Amino acid sequence: VYGRHLYATGRNEEASRYSGINTRRVVTLAYVFGGLLAGVSGILIAFYTNSVSPSSHGTSYELYGIAAAVLGGCSLRGGEGSIYGIVIGTILLQVLQNLVILLGIPTSLNLTVMGTVILIGVLVDRYVGRRA
Numbered sequence: 001v002y003g004r005h006l007y008a009t010g011r012n013e014e015a016s017r018y019s020g021i022n023t024r025r026v027v028t029l030a031y032v033f034g035g036l037l038a039g040v041s042g043i044l045i046a047f048y049t050n051s052v053s054p055s056s057h058g059t060s061y062e063l064y065g066i067a068a069a070v071l072g073g074c075s076l077r078g079g080e081g082s083i084y085g086i087v088i089g090t091i092l093l094q095v096l097q098n099l100v101i102l103l104g105i106p107t108s109l110n111l112t113v114m115g116t117v118i119l120i121g122v123l124v125d126r127y128v129g130r131r132a
Helices: 002-011 013-018 023-049 061-071 083-102 107-131
Strands: none
Touching (some): 002 013, 002 023, 013 023, 061 083
């Protein structure tokens, strides 16, 4: 039930509130779950690297997450997307990173490629949003 409420709130918060969903609770729980998962991922990265340094760990991981979500069909406006799309987006992102390596593009431009993917995804989402 929570997933459907979260999906509905992301789609249209005002309509969700009118339909009887406690949107404050849904949004608060979304931030709590997000913070909890961020904390767990920080602990896992610390275990994996055997060190903790805020300046060197986790940089640009959020960009990869956003790029995977956009590639998977999630709208940056919210309320659209699925877990299957995110899995497909993650696979496509890995294929894209391998393609960057195979094409001989310098690794320093990897973030530029990811930013370009996000930009193209936003433009496609905006175009599709206007047509609907």
